[in-house]
Amino acid sequence: MRSNCALYIDVGYLLASAAVRVTGTSLRAGIQVEFPKLIDDLVRQAEELSGLPVLRVHWYDAAKNAVPDWGQGLIGELPKVKLRLGRIGLDGQQKGVDLRIGLDLVTHARNHVADIFYVVSGDDDLTEAVEEAQVQGVQVVILAVPNASGVPHAVSRHLLRAADQLEVVDETAIDRNVSRKAVTPRPVDKPGPKSAVPSPAEIAARVQQVAPPPTSVLAYSSSTGSKSVPSSAYIEVEGASDQIDAVAKKVADSVRRSATDSDLRDIIAGRPAIPSDVDRALLLDLSDTLEVYDLEDPLRFKLRERFWAYLADG
Template sequence: MRSNCALYVDAGYLLASAATRVSGTSLRNGVHVEYGPLVDGLIKQAEELSGLPLLRVHWYDSAKDGVPDAQQGRIGELAKVKLRLGRFGVDGQQKGVDLRIGLDLVTHARNAAADVFLLVSGDDDLTEAVEEAQVHGVQVIVLGVPHSSGRPHGVSRHLVRAADELTTIHAATIDDTVMKKERPVPVPAPPPGEPA
C-alpha cells in the first residue's frame, strides 16, 4: 500500500486567522483570497513536512442549509480538494464543522487512508479526535496560521499537547494569497448649489 499524507483544513480558522494577520480583524469579508495558490501552498508544505505525496485536501466550511455558495463551489472544483460543509445555526454560528472534521480524522485513521494527517485548525474540540486517530497509528501535525510575531494564532493548548507536532503555515503562503480589501474613499458631495 502506498503511503500518503492528508490535509484537513478548518476554513473558518484559516480565513479568520489569516484575516487577522493581514487586516487586524478576523472578518473574512475584509479580505480577498486567492484560493488556488493558497491550496497549492498548503499542499506543498504538507508534502514537505510529511515527506509523502498528498492524497487529498479536506476543506471544511459552513454554508447556508449545507449548500455551497459560488466561491465554495469553485474551491470544491480545485484538484485534490474535497469540500465538506456544515451549516449555519440560527445565531449565525457554524454548526457541524468540528464534528465533520473529527469524524473524518477518526474514520480515515481507522481505514488507513494516510500515514500523516496535517490539520489546519486551532480548535480545542478536535483534541479527542486527534488522540483517537493516533491510536490507529497516524501521525498528526497541527498547522497554525502565524501571527506577525511568527507564533501560531489561536491554537488550543490541549490540541498542541495532543498533536505530534505544531508548526505554522509558511508566512509567505498567507501573505501572498490573502489580501486586505481596501475600502473606497467616499467622495464628499458638493455643497448645495454647486455643480457636481
C-alpha cells in the first residue's frame, strides 16, 4: 500500500498565531487570509518534510450549530480538504473542536490511513491523542506557527514532549498569505444630521464607568496551548500595568481598524460586555505576554478597563 502523510489543522490555533505574527494580537478579525494558497503551502511543506504525498487535509473550525458559513463551505470544497466543524456555544467559545481532532488522530492511526501525521496546533489537550496514535505506529509531528521572531508560538510543553518532532511553518507561507486587514473607510461628518458613528468623545462618555463582565474563563483556551508557568502564579496589577496597557491598546487598535461602522456601534452599545472574540484575544495576549496560564481577576478587570479607554481614545 502506498505511503502517505496527513495534515490536521486546528484553525483556531493557526489563525490566532498568524494574527500574532502579523498584527501583534491574536484577534482573528484583524487579519485577512488567502486560504487556498495557505493550505497549498502547508501541503507543500508537509510533502517536502516527509517525502510523501499528502492524503488529505483535515480542517478543524467551529460554526454556529456546526453549520458551515459561506467561507468555510468554500474551504470544504477545496481538493483533498475535509471540513470538520465543532460548535460555537452561547458564550462564544468553541465546543467539540479539540475532541474531533483527538478522535480523528486515534481513529486514523488505528486504520493506518497515513504514516506521518502533521498537526498544526499547540493544544495541550491533544497530548493523550498524540500518544495513542503513536502506539499504533504513526509518527506525529507538530507543525507550529512562528511568531514575529520565528519562534514557535503557544505550543504546550506536554504536547511538545509527546510529539515525535517539532517543525515550524515556513514563515513565507504566513507572510504572503496572511495580511493585516485594511483600514475600514469611515464617512466624513458633514453638516446636518448627526453621524451614526460615535465620535471619540461619545465613546469616552459611554465607557467612563466600566463594570467587569461577571463571567471568568481561562486566559489560554485549549485551542491555543498552555504556558509552563503554574496557574497559581500571582501577578500584581501595578507590576503589570505596562503590559496591560500595551495589550489593551493593540487589541483596541485592531478592533477600530477592522470593524465596520455597524460593528463598532454594536460593540459600544453592548458595553460593558466585550464581544467574545475580542475578549478572548485580550486574555490570550496578556497571558502570552505575562507567561501565565490563568489570569487573576484583578488583571482581567484592569485589562478590560484599559481596552475601553483605548477604544475611546481612538
